[in-house]
Amino acid sequence: MINICVFGAGAIGGYIGCSLSKAGANVSLIARGPHKEAIKKNGLTLISNNKSETFKLKVTENPSELGTQDYIIIGVKAHAISGIVNQLKPLLNDNTAILSAVNGLPWWYFYKSNTGTKLENTHIDSVDPHGIIWKTLNPKRALGCVVYPACEIEKPGTIKHIEGNRFSLGEPNGINSERLKILSDLFIKGGLKAPQKKNLRDEIWIKLWGNCSFNPISAITGASLDVIGNDPSSRLLIKEMMEECQRVGKAIGVNFSVTIQKRIDGASSIIGHKPSTRQDIEMKRPLEIDPIMSAIIEIGTKLNIPTPMLKHMNGILKLKADYLGLYKRRQLIENLTI
Numbered sequence: 015m016i017n018i019c020v021f022g023a024g025a026i027g028g029y030i031g032c033s034l035s036k037a038g039a040n041v042s043l044i045a046r047g048p049h050k051e052a053i054k055k056n057g058l059t060l061i062s063n064n065k066s067e068t069f070k071l072k073v074t075e076n077p078s079e080l081g082t083q084d085y086i087i088i089g090v091k092a093h094a095i096s097g098i099v100n101q102l103k104p105l106l107n108d109n110t111a112i113l114s115a116v117n118g119l120p121w122w123y124f125y126k127s128n129t130g131t132k133l134e135n136t137h138i139d140s141v142d143p144h145g146i147i148w149k150t151l152n153p154k155r156a157l158g159c160v161v162y163p164a165c166e167i168e169k170p171g172t173i174k175h176i177e178g179n180r181f182s183l184g185e186p187n188g189i190n191s192e193r194l195k196i197l198s199d200l201f202i203k204g205g206l207k208a209p210q211k212k213n214l215r216d217e218i219w220i221k222l223w224g225n226c227s228f229n230p231i232s233a234i235t236g237a238s239l240d241v242i243g244n245d246p247s248s249r250l251l252i253k254e255m256m257e258e259c260q261r262v263g264k265a266i267g268v269n270f271s272v273t274i275q276k277r278i279d280g281a282s283s284i285i286g287h288k289p290s291t292r293q294d295i296e297m298k299r300p301l302e303i304d305p306i307m308s309a310i311i312e313i314g315t316k317l318n319i320p321t322p323m324l325k326h327m328n329g330i331l332k333l334k335a336d337y338l339g340l341y342k343r344r345q346l347i348e349n350l351t352i
Contacts, residue, residue, distance in 0.1 A: 188211075225306040231327070
């Protein structure tokens with residue numbers, strides 16, 4: 015049996031954990047607070063397609079209780095990973111693979127990236143300050159993931175799946191490895207879509223395109239995607255931010271398979287939806303600004319590619335988040351992104 019630990023069994027992590035348990039994997043969860051207590055007492059309940067199913071899974075706050083794992087699924091947000099890396103050590107054996115189910119650029123991005131730039135096999139300080147994750151976990155363990163589903167914690171111990179069931183997966187070097195196939199097969203057996211991608215980085219940037227532009231405007235204004243995309247001045251601003259993002263991406267070998275116009279139109283057609291950054295403000299949760307904005311600016315800075323509009327919006331969003339107590343400034347990142 016395949017042993018899988020989901021570290022951070024929140025909305026997405028809990029959804030993945032239930033699905034992998036359904037597929038027959040031996041799933042354990044790292045959670046805390048009332049959510050952990052509810053899972054411990056009653057199991058983890060998943061509501062999806064108006065059906066409810068409860069999974070009796072081992073849950074703890076202490077990873078050392080679980081032993082080593084075949085896979086670790088990281089469900090905490092990207093900016094929080096550096097704070098939990100030491101807690102992952104008891105879960106690791108020589109072959110443990112680590113999949114980070116996060117938004118934005120991942121900590122392992124330039125590992126075997128074949129970009130032809132000076133950034134090859136270096137860390138991104140905006141998501142991995144001082145390379146703590148890279149040095150502690152080793153990027154050879156990394157599997158890539160692009161997350162598409164929307165889920166929420168309805169109440170402690172209960173995950174509500176709202177829409178989407180696709181998790182694109184890939185090795186950093188694009189090969190079809192055995193460990194990738196095993197995990198993809200488990201995702202699929204558990205009712206999820208899990209295509210194995212040779213060029214996962216391209217897909218990361220297509221999603222990032224929307225995150226770096228629509229998300230900050232929605233976070234600041236409170237407007238939904240359709241309202242933003244159909245406002246002429248906002249649409250122009252989004253176009254400029256996407257153009258900057260695209261220039262940075264192309265400089266490190268990213269292929270953008272759709273046009274900016276099509277990407278904007280696609281997001282604008284989603285009626286009433288507020289992206290995750292706005293939802294985090296409304297729920298008073300820390301904002302994931304650095305993986306979806308600062309990281310792009312940092313790469314641009316290192317490669318001498320100007321990103322003025324991204325810098326302006328990044329600064330305004332950080333000011334708002336800082337004022338609300340939802341973002342902690344780090345001088346290292348500030349030096350790279352101002």
